[in-house]
Amino acid sequence: MGILEIKDVGKRFGGLKALSDVNLSVQENTCHAIIGPNGAGKSTLLNCLVGKLIPDTGSVMFQGQSVLGRSPHEINQMGISRVFQTPEIFGDLTVFENMMIPLFAKRDGAYRLHAIESVSNERTLIEEAEKMLEEVNMLDKRHMHSASMSRGDKRRLEMAMCLVQEPKLLLLDEPTAGMARADTNNTIDLLKQIKDERDITIAIIEHDMHVVFSLADRITVLAQGTPLVEDAPENIKGHPKVQEAYLGEAH
Amino acid sequence: MDSIILQILNGLDKGSAYALIALGLTLIFGTLGVVNFAHGALFMIGAFCSVTLQRILNLSYETIDATQTDFLGNPLKVKTPYLESWFGPEMGSSIIEWSVPLAILFAIPVMIGIGFIMERGLIKHFYKRPHADQILVTFGLAIVLQEIVKYYFGANPIQTPAPEALSGIAQLTSTIVYPVWRIVYFCFSLLIIGAVFAFLQFTTFGMVVRAGMADRETVGLLGIDIDRKFTIMFGIAAAVAGLAGVMYGPINAPNYHMGMDFLVLSFVVVVVGGMGSLPGAVLAGFLLGILESFASMEQVITLIPGINQIIIYLVAIVILLTRPRGLMGRKGVME
Amino acid sequence: MLGLDKKDSTLLLIVVALTMLAPFILNPFPTESGLAQFNAGYPDLMQRFVIFGIFAIGFNILFGLTGYLSFGHAAFLGIGSYSAVWMFKLLSMNIIPAILLSVVIAGIFALVIGFVSLRRTGIYFSILTLAFAQMSFALAYSVLTPLTNGETGLQLTLNDPRILGISQTADGSIPVTNLFGLEMRGAFDLVVGPWSFTFSAGYYVCAVVMLLAFYMSIRIFRSPFGLMLRAIKSNQQRLNYTGLNPKPYTLAAFVISGMYAGLAGGLMAAMDPLAGAERMQWTASGEVVLMTILGGAGTLIGPVLGAGMIKYFENIFSKINDNVLHSWFSFMPDGLEDSVVFIIHPFVGKGWHLTLGIIFMLVVTFLPGGLVEGGQRIARLFRRKKTVEPKSAKTEPAE
Numbered sequence: 001m002g003i004l005e006i007k008d009v010g011k012r013f014g015g016l017k018a019l020s021d022v023n024l025s026v027q028e029n030t031c032h033a034i035i036g037p038n039g040a041g042k043s044t045l046l047n048c049l050v051g052k053l054i055p056d057t058g059s060v061m062f063q064g065q066s067v068l069g070r071s072p073h074e075i076n077q078m079g080i081s082r083v084f085q086t087p088e089i090f091g092d093l094t095v096f097e098n099m100m101i102p103l104f105a106k107r108d109g110a111y112r113l114h115a116i117e118s119v120s121n122e123r124t125l126i127e128e129a130e131k132m133l134e135e136v137n138m139l140d141k142r143h144m145h146s147a148s149m150s151r152g153d154k155r156r157l158e159m160a161m162c163l164v165q166e167p168k169l170l171l172l173d174e175p176t177a178g179m180a181r182a183d184t185n186n187t188i189d190l191l192k193q194i195k196d197e198r199d200i201t202i203a204i205i206e207h208d209m210h211v212v213f214s215l216a217d218r219i220t221v222l223a224q225g226t227p228l229v230e231d232a233p234e235n236i237k238g239h240p241k242v243q244e245a246y247l248g249e250a251h
Numbered sequence: 252m253d254s255i256i257l258q259i260l261n262g263l264d265k266g267s268a269y270a271l272i273a274l275g276l277t278l279i280f281g282t283l284g285v286v287n288f289a290h291g292a293l294f295m296i297g298a299f300c301s302v303t304l305q306r307i308l309n310l311s312y313e314t315i316d317a318t319q320t321d322f323l324g325n326p327l328k329v330k331t332p333y334l335e336s337w338f339g340p341e342m343g344s345s346i347i348e349w350s351v352p353l354a355i356l357f358a359i360p361v362m363i364g365i366g367f368i369m370e371r372g373l374i375k376h377f378y379k380r381p382h383a384d385q386i387l388v389t390f391g392l393a394i395v396l397q398e399i400v401k402y403y404f405g406a407n408p409i410q411t412p413a414p415e416a417l418s419g420i421a422q423l424t425s426t427i428v429y430p431v432w433r434i435v436y437f438c439f440s441l442l443i444i445g446a447v448f449a450f451l452q453f454t455t456f457g458m459v460v461r462a463g464m465a466d467r468e469t470v471g472l473l474g475i476d477i478d479r480k481f482t483i484m485f486g487i488a489a490a491v492a493g494l495a496g497v498m499y500g501p502i503n504a505p506n507y508h509m510g511m512d513f514l515v516l517s518f519v520v521v522v523v524g525g526m527g528s529l530p531g532a533v534l535a536g537f538l539l540g541i542l543e544s545f546a547s548m549e550q551v552i553t554l555i556p557g558i559n560q561i562i563i564y565l566v567a568i569v570i571l572l573t574r575p576r577g578l579m580g581r582k583g584v585m586e
Numbered sequence: 587m588l589g590l591d592k593k594d595s596t597l598l599l600i601v602v603a604l605t606m607l608a609p610f611i612l613n614p615f616p617t618e619s620g621l622a623q624f625n626a627g628y629p630d631l632m633q634r635f636v637i638f639g640i641f642a643i644g645f646n647i648l649f650g651l652t653g654y655l656s657f658g659h660a661a662f663l664g665i666g667s668y669s670a671v672w673m674f675k676l677l678s679m680n681i682i683p684a685i686l687l688s689v690v691i692a693g694i695f696a697l698v699i700g701f702v703s704l705r706r707t708g709i710y711f712s713i714l715t716l717a718f719a720q721m722s723f724a725l726a727y728s729v730l731t732p733l734t735n736g737e738t739g740l741q742l743t744l745n746d747p748r749i750l751g752i753s754q755t756a757d758g759s760i761p762v763t764n765l766f767g768l769e770m771r772g773a774f775d776l777v778v779g780p781w782s783f784t785f786s787a788g789y790y791v792c793a794v795v796m797l798l799a800f801y802m803s804i805r806i807f808r809s810p811f812g813l814m815l816r817a818i819k820s821n822q823q824r825l826n827y828t829g830l831n832p833k834p835y836t837l838a839a840f841v842i843s844g845m846y847a848g849l850a851g852g853l854m855a856a857m858d859p860l861a862g863a864e865r866m867q868w869t870a871s872g873e874v875v876l877m878t879i880l881g882g883a884g885t886l887i888g889p890v891l892g893a894g895m896i897k898y899f900e901n902i903f904s905k906i907n908d909n910v911l912h913s914w915f916s917f918m919p920d921g922l923e924d925s926v927v928f929i930i931h932p933f934v935g936k937g938w939h940l941t942l943g944i945i946f947m948l949v950v951t952f953l954p955g956g957l958v959e960g961g962q963r964i965a966r967l968f969r970r971k972k973t974v975e976p977k978s979a980k981t982e983p984a985e
Contacts, residue, residue: 100813105830111830119813120591394940402940511869515720557728567717
């Protein structure tokens, strides 16, 4: 049993079949990459995992519990964190305040009315936030207005916000999309470090093969809404079906 | 049966006004993506266009009529409108009498001009700002426009009567009578609505605007100067609201806050019709007008007291909660 | 101090000083001087300053923090006023139960209306609140006449039961509102030379309540709850995917701000025991929007400043008529004087709304942070001149 079990998932948008018969098992403490040409259904699949979309058929189990029908915040509370393609952070808040929010969510659950206590009295949480910021080299930026940061910094902040919750499963939606080579390499290093140092399972959707092959333990190739192949990276590289799928796109 | 027909008729004139204002609101929202709280003020300015024209036409000179005296025995001063001396008393006075319909010609250029100035001078800078900012700045603008009108025309309503030929009562069937002007207003609004739809449907300009409403960015990529087209669209929307106001004068004497009164209801109409849907706005306008008039029937009021006061809001709340896109709204607009 | 950091404590102390000394500050002109009409230190107006300050502080907790623009908040103010007057009619003329009831009832209404309205966001939310408020207004005028006394408004009469008090005083008049015997209308005048200062019991009661309300709002702003509300305004999607449910937070903010409005309405009735439906009209809701934005939405002190400014405009600025203008510009040559007065005339006196509208538009366009941001910019300008190094001030979003 994997930590995440996707069984027979299908999803249609009107007449368009976005996903069909998706079966996928993500093993605990591995990095599982989902690749595929544009329009293969990668993002749709991801959205089905986090509660943004509900699949028409099939089931999605996380640690033996179904996530279907739960709202995004409930799924997050189960231990799944998501990093978006374009960094989603709280742009109006400072870096430090951005970090505090996931910490409150972790400690207090989906809702708790703390209207009188002061944020500045939350010593333990502040220490945790600072520790995490230090880990991603952002402690010096803690008072910065997060919207005014570079895209790379925003990405790191978002990643830090997800990690500070200590999720069991981290979902990454093209984390290096639109990044310069150097930034991409930094992100790869950061993810490698995360993978090595923590008990965490990572599922990553990625276009950049360089990223995929540096990180993934297991790769699923998705084409036209269905998994084509699932195998270890070294077997995927020369796989004829994969080449066909990607070449098919090139036509 | 008669009473039902009568209620429908009664609802039509208010419904027409709602539909026209909501149409303009939707045009602006659909094309420019701007929530315009000053739209009611445009309606009000339209109404004051006919007040202005009435005053211009009534410009008079004084002569002393030695044959008549006032009660103190002084010779009486007689005011004669210039028009009467130019075109003869009969022709002149009938021109004055027709000042409301004539004001249509006067209002179109004025309203389009005001629309252009508003869009270029203010609204343009708010395209990329949040909707809340747009609401706030146009709300401020509405106050300013309203106060300017109040400064020049005073706080009291000003009568703008319909020409006598159109101000009587029409015998529709043996039992139903109905004011002629309201029929005129209804036909006029149908004409305007038809013209706007035809314009959007059958001209290249309209095609581009419709495409822009559907997907602004793509149209921009085609190298079409969409901004300029939208400026013109704003002018047209302003003119539609203005014309609705011009012709509404004989039904309700124009006052400076009539815009605000209509604005709130028109927004409700737009929301019920579906944000960004032109047919929805028209349909909802008439529907709510008629519904309101049915709710004011005595039988209904005795059944549910006060229903006539709240029916529109009640409908809006129910629609918003059950059909957030409104009656005919498209997916993805303001969700 | 009181669980606030140094900066907030200073702010609170300044506000305490200003409100306590208001009778002096607002009456700077000697009674006999020509400028005496610009004195704002009379009880009625001072009470309005602080009461609307409370209203705006509450509105700011919703709009300033979460960004949800309600166009129906005046409904809660009206409901508060009606509840308070009913308490005066039925129970006693003591203002404490009246104000408590107005807060509770407004809170209940806010809970219901907020629960429904908050199912939508953006402009749909605004329209829903507007629709609810207009409905309350229309009902108060028509069907609910037994409760609201319709167009006349709800007033005290000599026949009211007042279980814990008296229906009428010994001389047969309606008793006045009081706080354990301290009459709200009570006031004494302090005459210092040519100046006269009025100290009104009602004003000080309102001022103390306002200070408490202000203190509460500082605590809310600095709390995890306040942080969540700002996060909702900033990025609801991220908040969802961070495991937080925004709904209860926004609803709590809506109810709290509704209770603030009810408190303001209750105080209004406590100062002058009558309540009318026009307090609930949407233009009244628009007014509190103006106040909050003008002063600075999302800032602590902004709404109070905005409320003060608008009430000052309404009551004092509106008194500037042509005679006053002529006397101001009398030093100019005649022709020039007349033309200057002619130009200014539309903007002052009865035209105060016009000036307000223009200022409001300018603020929305150029100063999204309102007067507070304006003040900060000016302060930064001076600081930059003083210090050689133009270190950009760190952004403190909520000040």
